[in-house]
Amino acid sequence: MSESCCENPQLQWESRRIVDRFADVLACANCRRTHKVEDWAISLPLPMPEQCVNCGGDMRVDTSRSRHGLPERVSACASCGLSGKATRKLHRKLARLHPSGEYLQAAEAASDGGRTVLAFKLATAHLAYVEDHPRARILRIRGLEALGLVDGALAEAWQWFDEGAPSDVLGIIAGLEAARGNLEGTVEALERGLQIDPQNIDMWTDYAEIQAHLDDREGALVSAGYGLGDPDLKQRCLEVVATIGERFYAEDRLEAALEAVNRAGKAKQESVSVSWLTARIAARLKQWEESQAWLEVTLKLDPQHVYARQALERIKPRESKRGGGWFGWLGGTGRDGED
Numbered sequence: 001m002s003e004s005c006c007e008n009p010q011l012q013w014e015s016r017r018i019v020d021r022f023a024d025v026l027a028c029a030n031c032r033r034t035h036k037v038e039d040w041a042i043s044l045p046l047p048m049p050e051q052c053v054n055c056g057g058d059m060r061v062d063t064s065r066s067r068h069g070l071p072e073r074v075s076a077c078a079s080c081g082l083s084g085k086a087t088r089k090l091h092r093k094l095a096r097l098h099p100s101g102e103y104l105q106a107a108e109a110a111s112d113g114g115r116t117v118l119a120f121k122l123a124t125a126h127l128a129y130v131e132d133h134p135r136a137r138i139l140r141i142r143g144l145e146a147l148g149l150v151d152g153a154l155a156e157a158w159q160w161f162d163e164g165a166p167s168d169v170l171g172i173i174a175g176l177e178a179a180r181g182n183l184e185g186t187v188e189a190l191e192r193g194l195q196i197d198p199q200n201i202d203m204w205t206d207y208a209e210i211q212a213h214l215d216d217r218e219g220a221l222v223s224a225g226y227g228l229g230d231p232d233l234k235q236r237c238l239e240v241v242a243t244i245g246e247r248f249y250a251e252d253r254l255e256a257a258l259e260a261v262n263r264a265g266k267a268k269q270e271s272v273s274v275s276w277l278t279a280r281i282a283a284r285l286k287q288w289e290e291s292q293a294w295l296e297v298t299l300k301l302d303p304q305h306v307y308a309r310q311a312l313e314r315i316k317p318r319e320s321k322r323g324g325g326w327f328g329w330l331g332g333t334g335r336d337g338e339d
């Protein structure tokens with residue numbers, strides 16, 4: 001399946017809808033050649049006991065079958081025709097694609113590999129045959145989203161929430177609302193989630209980004225504060241701090257800009273955006289040593305930062321003379337001074 005198709009093959013899985021079936025398609029991102037198509041029926045709704053795990057159709061007793069000449073009552077899907085037994089067999093076979101042979105582990109592995117439809121199918125099987133498990137629920141919701149069925153994903157996430165899902169699901173709902181472009185719904189879901197789980201720093205970080213987008217500056221800075229100590233969220237929170245600080249800076253409100261960047265505390269030194277802004281604020285306040293120090297931090301984080309390098313070259317002689325004055329780089333354009 002990895003035969004070469006072009007000079008620079010980049011094979012990756014993507015999911016596609018093919019009429020009423022869904023497929024994991026292995027295609028080359030470079031030349032667009034399709035290498036493999038695995039298409040499946042899937043159960044879009046969570047299958048209820050009398051519904052087909054394979055396709056979501058209704059299970060009916062099929063009286064036309066016989067075994068050893070005797071009529072046999074077999075429950076079969078009115079839609080795909082598979083019996084309950086055949087459906088179970090099919091899914092067991094799919095689970096065995098993973099060394100563990102377990103539905104959920106196989107589903108996780110399929111999802112990690114980009115085989116969204118297979119992951120969806122296996123997660124559904126886990127829910128139907130084994131147990132209600134949050135990871136399986138999330139894989140289904142993520143799968144629906146990846147298949148472009150955002151409304152279906154939202155409906156399933158809300159249904160789960162109503163059944164008593166962990167509050168994290170509100171973060172997922174917020175993301176789905178955002179994907180639909182429903183900002184109000186996003187905010188509402190996050191606020192509800194944070195009410196239930198005020199320590200959820202993932203949700204605080206999502207909330208901070210939305211508040212920044214809505215220009216709720218104080219709210220954004222407060223919300224961003226929660227994730228600053230978390231290695232996975234820190235950079236996103238620092239970006240929020242920098243965004244708000246830049247707005248104050250652009251309005252010449254240097255005190256407010258400085259206060260904003262100082263909210264980042266020690267983490268200031270870990271963000272190019274924040275350190276570069278801090279350097280410019282210090283220069284505007286004629287604190288040359290401070291500015292130089294932050295330019296050096298910026299360059300340490302990003303040695304390719306042309307504006308910071310140019311600024312440092314100009315500030316050094318200036319600093320030694322303790323002079324003041326206006327530099328063009330303060331506006332962040334990197335051009336020479338205009339006044």
Ligand SMILES: [Zn+2]
Pocket residue numbers: 004005006007008009010028029030031032033
């Ligand atoms: Zn190719």
Ligand SMILES: [Zn+2]
Pocket residue numbers: 052053054055056057077078079080081082
């Ligand atoms: Zn079926």
